[in-house]
Amino acid sequence: MDIATTVVRSRNLKAMVIDTRSLRSTAGVAPGAEATNATIPDRCTPFRLPGGGETGAWMTDTGVSFAQGRLPLGPTESPQSTVVFTVKSAADGKLAADFNGTDDLASQCAEFERSSTMSVPGGPAGGLTTTYLVRLVTPPPVGQKAYATVQKAKGLGTADMGTAGMQVLAGTVSIDLALGLWPVNAETTGRALDSMAAFARELIDQAVKNPPSSPQPNPAGARTPDELARLLAGVTGPADTKYYVSPTEARAITGAPGSPAPSQTGCAYDDATYFAALAGNAAMAQAIASTGDKAIAFDLSLISMGTAIRQPYPFDHRTLAIKKCTTVQANIIGQGAITLEPVQPLDVKLDGDSSYAFRYQTAGEPGHWQIRLGARKGTTSIEVSSVKWRSLEESEVQPAADAAATIIGQVLEKAG
Structure with missing residues (x-):
């Protein structure tokens, strides 16, 4: 998607954007891990976590365009300074369905657990399961709908590491963002949410300036x-x-x-x-x-x-x-x-x-x-x-x- 490419290049940092064509081509040649998720309590299932493996449906849906990438917030890259994101675009309210019920459930899902079992071709039988403790937190104002999460894997002992995530809906565009936290506290969480919201606003502004158009024909005489x-x-x-x-x-x-x-x-x-x-x-x-x-x-x-x-x-x-x-x-x-x-x-x-x-x-x-x-x-x-x-x-x-x-x-x- 050109909107993601335009925004990350405007930062003039060594970011990466992988477009729909490349992602689908790679998935066809080398299928990645498959994830099976379980949520306790079950009513909190609608809340998505970044990188939760919930990609299968839209990866194969030709009505959805998308891009994935990484955006460093400065000249150096680390999990705590690099936003990992997915931007999706689709007509007819298709993406709004991902946010159905989240407003009503927010008070009931202030805290929940999410277990994710990843199965990799050639990996161990039964896959590898990780359970996360998840908190809903209030995101900065962005988009039409948005919610934010802070997750920490169980079993880390004294290691104070986690991930802040944000899901944003703006018309025909939805944005999934994640940024590592270390340590996990109100200050690092607030900075992470502000950084992700600022990036999301830039993506939304670019989407408004450049609404979907017909694919550009390949230049005459050039390879595709x-x-x-x-x-x-x-x-x-x-x-x-x-x-x-x-x-x-x-x-x-x-x-x-x-x-x-x-x-x-x-x-x-x-x-x-x-x-x-x-x-x-x-x-x-x-x-x-x-x-x-x-x-x-x-x-x-x-x-x-x-x-x-x-x-x-x-x-x-x-x-x-x-x-x-x-x-x-x-x-x-x-x-x-x-x-x-x-x-x-x-x-x-x-x-x-x-x-x-x-x-x-x-x-x-x-x-x-x-x-x-x-x-x-x-x-x-x-x-x-x-x-x-x-x-x-x-x-x-x-x-x-x-x-x-x-x-x-x-x-x-x-x-x-």
Whole structure:
């Protein structure tokens, strides 16, 4: 859903939004855990908890559009500083049914227990059951209807950890939010609810400004987002290394077509200008690829340009703008305006019509490296970068660069 993507990008933090297409595609290939819930007393069943496994019905309902994601509240991520959310949109009051009776039951369900049994393919027989002690708390004013919960798992002993959750209904949109609490007290709960309500209001405002519309047609001559997502899903990395690919986004690149191409000069790496030059005439898919132990993790971005985009291509401008630069002024989605210094070329071979590969440091992490590589072949381009939360030591840079170059080669070879 574009409303979630727009709001998280406006925060200029490294957030993640996974759209309907990607979520349904992933669920079809790799079914996740199934949850069975029981509530004591039973009359409190209508109150939903965040991450409670209550996703099956709307996951397969084609009348419901949805997105899931994570939004850090600051430059660092932790369970206590990252909002986990699901946004759903559906017509005909379908989502309002989830809130039926909750106002009348609030006084009777001030406290209740919820047991959730998770069954995972290949997991233990009978699944794993966790019981939560749940309190209803008053949320800040938001939406047409809203309720909030604080839950703690039983059996934690002296560990004072929990989760604040909020469910919000606003017209044809409902929002499920969660934020970790540690410790669990009135102060941390109040801060969490205020943060989640502020985010929910932004989502609602964006939904009002951009009501549902007909899906945008795919740009002429470009691969579809689904085709691009499948190209990324098959990457394997270097020999003897297995990568797990998590799709994060697949869509047409929107915006006003015909924006000026990025500047060729100035040692600049500007995502906003680059995507503006592609707007309306290209499709994209993005994903995270990582090894099982997360020792190596990359952000992947694959773009297919339509026939309306002429040479010199925006990717080539992007490449020329950083050629031979030792300092680069960057504007990176999710990070904002930052200075990359020092910038040094990477010793890798990339096949394609145009390419770049460099490593860099930032003032926030001196002595630690990040890498960025990209290549274009025909009208298809792919960019791979190390994830922001996993910087690299000197000894890790070359193996990571080799792995990224291998992924680029695999995708461009598959693309043909």
